[in-house]
Amino acid sequence: MSSSFVTYKKYPTSEQAKYITNLLTKHALANEYIENKASLDSNFSSTILNDFEIKIEQKDFKKADEILLNDSKEYIKTLPEDYYLFSFSNNELIEVIQKKDEWNEIDYLLAINLLKNRGVEITSEDIEKTQKDRLSQLKKPEKSARSWIIVGYIIAMLGGLLGFIIGYVLLTQMKTLPNGERVYEYIESDRKHGKNILYVGIIFFIFNVIYILFF
Template sequence: MDTYIVLKRFSSLEEAQECRKLLSEKGVTTRLADNVPPVDITFSGNTVGYQYEVQIDPANFANAESILEEQEMQSLPLVEDDHYLYQFSDEELLEILQKPDEWNKLDYALAREILLKRGKEMDQEKLDLLKQKRLMQLREPEPQQKYWVIFGYISALLGGLLGIAIGYMLFSSKKSLPNGERIFSYSDHDRKHGTNIFYIGLFVFTISVLIKMLWG
């Protein structure tokens, strides 16, 4: 069973290869994958840009994160004083620390450094608490998929493959948390509907195929 998870995504192959090289030098085994999701997990129709994924064994996640953070900390002295984060308010910098998954590691490290220079010390204990709070927020399931559930049932009853696809997405979709954990994207309520939609669609589709074969 494939248990590798995504550590980091990149828009360019060169950046992904640099990340792999750094981790490899530190003894962390990785693999490279390219991923173009056909549709986002909320069915909004938004596609994600072409991405290269550096994937690792979940057991190595914490170590890999530490290696990348250390690398970015070493880059801080090279950051110019006109970096855009220096224009951020204390509240905006704190938001970066509260939502590290929305920023790259250099921005995260620099935000902490700038706050420290401004007399706003953020020790590791406070940072860990912020990360735990963020994880709790991200563990919340996606908003109820009422319209897709209704559309899924209709599609399934009409025998369309779309109903089967919607049902499968609702009960099986997962999302990755910043700590590497993989959890289901939707609530138990929506996932139960997804399971029902999937099997109804599969049953109706199978019956329709048999009818066409026997009496078509």
């Protein structure tokens, strides 16, 4: 896998992910298919989360979006009458457009078409502004749970591996924005705590090793 590849999409089934990888490959866009059997969630609690990930180069995000949207245009014409998006209110459909990154391409296109059919015109300028606002919102780092910082310090002082992991995640965890840009997940003050927890963990680990070997 190329070191420049970053996460583009994640899907709950391998069939969905493999369809997209084949579609991207068909359009000569390099990609990587990955099966994730487990991950660490945003609160650092271990949980089994099966997902199927597609990675591409950051420079290809816009091209990939165009490929997927074009592929979805014909498919929305075949949707059944009871498809769930048909019951959405105008405000709910607008939210689908605003948070495009949380929905699939079919729902995004359908939301625009449904609004147009209801007399609510969504211009390309509106969409561009919405996407810029969404990126600005997603760029903002999150504040981690204070309890996990406290737990990290305590376990690090006990020489525990979990404290080291908490510190490392706080310091280095990054997220990929819809345009492929990578930014830090947590605010600067929490990242500083992460660095401190790492240092504390290393110092106390060494101390414990010395104590076990010589005392």
